[in-house]
Amino acid sequence: MANNLPKLVDSHAHLEMADFRKDLEEVIRRARDAGVETIFTVGTEKKDWSRALEIAESHDSIYAILGVHPHNAKEIDDHTYPALLKLCRHKKVKAFGEIGLDFFRNLSPREIQLQRFREQINLARDLGLPIVVHDRDAHRETLEILKSEKAEECGGVIHCFSGDDEMAKKCLEMGFFISIPGTITFKNADVFKEIVRRLPLESLLVETDAPYLTPVPFRGKRNEPSYVRYTAEKVAEVKKVSFEKVAEVTTQNALRVFRLNDRA
Numbered sequence: 001m002a003n004n005l006p007k008l009v010d011s012h013a014h015l016e017m018a019d020f021r022k023d024l025e026e027v028i029r030r031a032r033d034a035g036v037e038t039i040f041t042v043g044t045e046k047k048d049w050s051r052a053l054e055i056a057e058s059h060d061s062i063y064a065i066l067g068v069h070p071h072n073a074k075e076i077d078d079h080t081y082p083a084l085l086k087l088c089r090h091k092k093v094k095a096f097g098e099i100g101l102d103f104f105r106n107l108s109p110r111e112i113q114l115q116r117f118r119e120q121i122n123l124a125r126d127l128g129l130p131i132v133v134h135d136r137d138a139h140r141e142t143l144e145i146l147k148s149e150k151a152e153e154c155g156g157v158i159h160c161f162s163g164d165d166e167m168a169k170k171c172l173e174m175g176f177f178i179s180i181p182g183t184i185t186f187k188n189a190d191v192f193k194e195i196v197r198r199l200p201l202e203s204l205l206v207e208t209d210a211p212y213l214t215p216v217p218f219r220g221k222r223n224e225p226s227y228v229r230y231t232a233e234k235v236a237e238v239k240k241v242s243f244e245k246v247a248e249v250t251t252q253n254a255l256r257v258f259r260l261n262d263r264a
Contacts (some may be wrong), residue, residue, distance in 0.1 A: 005035030006247035008232055010225040011179055012159050014206035015041040016051035019211040019222055020033050031225035038062060039225050042098055044069035056092040065132055068099040073116040074108035087210045088127050094258040096124035097132025104137040121149040130156035130257055143170055152234035157257055160209055165195055172203050174185040174224050177257050182215030185234045189191060193238045201249045206231045
């Protein structure tokens, strides 16, 4: 039974996406049965914000994170931020994101991504929310903006970390947590595993990024929050500590960064 399992937090999923439209309640039940105590669902574009918040409002164990993904940065207009700010003041919204840079797919022009990233860090600061950062093939620029915009005043999470040791060190110096996805279970993840091995457990979160990045042994299928257990187990193996320890520490880290420590 879930009551006897170490509690876990899926710090980043996308339950509002169409992938979960048909069986959302079953997905949430499977997560609960697997010991996943809390899920953060991340609405990354305007059409998903209300749905993410609706899911969070309907489930005590689910919270929302709202923002504009770098893929959608080009869609921001005069109405975007006022609508986003209104939703982000809801008590179940616990972070601003995912925001950042994606120079791999470049679905929005780079200059627009850079501008919108800066703007959203400042919006998060005004709201008093931590940020969740997307960084793909833009490590140098991400660090430069985090530093120049004083993002340490917000704090937050580097989601699906893909940088190197030096980037991890600089992020930790700014007070950010590093979130580990299911890619750590992949056969070709030796370099990533070595980075995780050297990071302090007290700086780590675990996540699914569901429906993406499904861990082994389910790779190739839709990811879901119950599978965060496989990521945590691999982190434990890599760091040579018990699964129970990883579950305990990453859960406390998530509660800290998303400021849930005082919840009943």
